[in-house]
Amino acid sequence: MTDILSRGLPRRTFLQASAAIGALAAFGLLPSYAQETPIKVAAVYTVPVEQQWVSRIHKAAMAAKERGEIEYVYTENVANNDYERVMREYAEAGNQLILGEVFGVEDAARSVAADYPDVAFLMGSSFKPDDAVPNFAVFDNYIQDASYLTGMIAGAMSKTKKIGMVGGYPIPEVNRLMNAFMAGAKETAPDTTFQVAFIGSWFDPPKAKETAFAQIDGGADLLYAERFGVSDAAKERGVLAIGNVIDTQADYPETVVSSALWHFEPTLDKALAEVKAGTFKAADYGLYSFMKEGGSSLSPLGTFEGKVPADVMDKVVEREKAIKDGSFTVEIDDTEPKSS
Structure with missing residues (x-):
């Protein structure tokens, strides 16, 4: 910045400008890049x-x-x-x-x-x-809080009370979200049963889609879309889906009811602050994905506004408030979920 400011300026003018910039920086009035x-x-x-x-x-x-x-x-x-x-x-x-x-x-x-x-x-x-x-x-994406809330919605929206679930691999970061979703569904619909399958890939939409088709053939009228491809199957067969990590309702307006969203910003912000301070160390940043830390949220109902039973949404709002104030804790269950 000194080279830019000094170019073509008389020394007195340059010194005055430098003093002004120093004052602005001291009061935090300069943009961060400066x-x-x-x-x-x-x-x-x-x-x-x-x-x-x-x-x-x-x-x-x-x-x-x-x-x-x-x-x-x-x-x-x-x-x-x-x-x-x-x-x-x-x-x-x-x-x-x-x-x-x-x-x-x-x-x-x-x-x-x-x-x-x-x-x-x-x-x-x-x-x-x-x-x-x-x-x-x-x-890790500890978004079990939001997953539980989507499960509550799913339990109310499934008419057959048969839900299909397609995941990538049965590892902790997938298992905990599925288990939380299942627990939420059981809260609003205790008689719900689940078909659980893993495709052995993080990114294979065709395989996820075919697996979802099989679950629909097995009676599922709502799918938990942990992987890409599941919502495509739901759309083609006219059943509902619940999204995971991102909100895809804009692409599936008549299919995706709601999603558990992950926000990585709190995690990254914490890491950047530690790097700046020179205090970065071996630590578990998982807690910054919790809902009370702003790391996860329930997506807006959007096109499904008014279609989810009002009494269920009241319960969802109550649960969300309780999660944020710490009076309700969603269990972190990393065990592999099973069909029931």
């Missing part, structure tokens, strides 16, 4: 950034970039056997914070972090932080 150097952030994704889970990380990072807080680069569709290489390249490039999801490459990712102790790593993981790698923090 006060701080953006943090260099890189992300390594094993799936496309359009995929639900990763899209929320990408969205939060893009927002921080637009605010001038970070510089942001990323690589998508990285194979597990290539993940370590990409991580190392980003660490060597001088990035200060590296984001990603290491569910299939835990050991390799932690090994990279150990080799770059001055770089902060914040990774989606089913495991806990380890003090042996003090610069490797973990997070």
